[in-house]
Amino acid sequence: MSHYAAQDYEPITPALCRELLAAGQRGRWWLPDGPLEVRGEARIGRLLMAHGAGSGQDSTFLQRCRDALAERGVQTLAIEFAYLQQMRREARRRPPPRIDRLVEELMRWCDTLTHSSLPPLWLGGKSMGGRVASLLAARDGAAGLILCGYPFHPSGKPDSLRLSHWPLISCPTLVVQGSRDLFGSREEIAGYDLGGARVHLLEDGDHDWRPRRTSGRTQALLIDEAADVIAAFMADHA
DSSP states (O other), X not given: OHHHHHTTOEEOOHHHHHHHHHTTOOEEXXXXXXXXXXXXXXXXXXXXXXXXXXXXXXXXXXXXXXXXXXXXXXXXXXXXXXXXXXXXXXXXXXXXXXXXXXXXXXXXXXXXXXXXXXXXXXXXXXXXXXXXXXXXXXXXXXXXXXXXSOOSSOTTOTTSOSOTTGGGOOSOEEEEEXXXXXXXXXXXXXXXOOTTOEEEEETTXXXXXXXXXXXXXXXXXXXXXXXXXXXXXXXXXX
């Protein structure tokens, strides 16, 4: 836990975590399943955010996204999967485990963070984290899904689609995708059957919502645009 101790994560129990959340508390806490950072007030809703495959919640992308959402009344609850915690302990990269293991981890977090006196918990995340959230929603249901840069297929394998579970998703679903995303571009998404999901394309953005300089736009502008869309979508389905 040395990395997280240095970041002032306070060890607490799941029961105390639920009490603190119900009381409107925010902070950085260490639970049996790992670190949790709660940011922003839930004026519109609560969003459990999972990270991508290669970096954790301290990535610049996720930090900026969570700040932007907090400004708009969306409380984010950021977690890190066990394999990422091990990466930090060992100071070396390692691949994620099988996706079903991550789904089980996310399910445990949902159990910990759900409370009858709090707004329903939406699920989502960046890239792989969003895929895990969608699989859990398809299996167990969810209040809603926010998928930031969904990996519709592996890099360079456009025919290996990750959509077989999508017909089982029945909750409100928003995909926020860069129009140039190599894991699902504007042209590719146009050919997918996404059921009732809404797709918002960030013009000229890549997988991390970075536009080209020639576009005249910036990643910060695209993140703000995405946060506006996410907050409005959650408010519409509250």
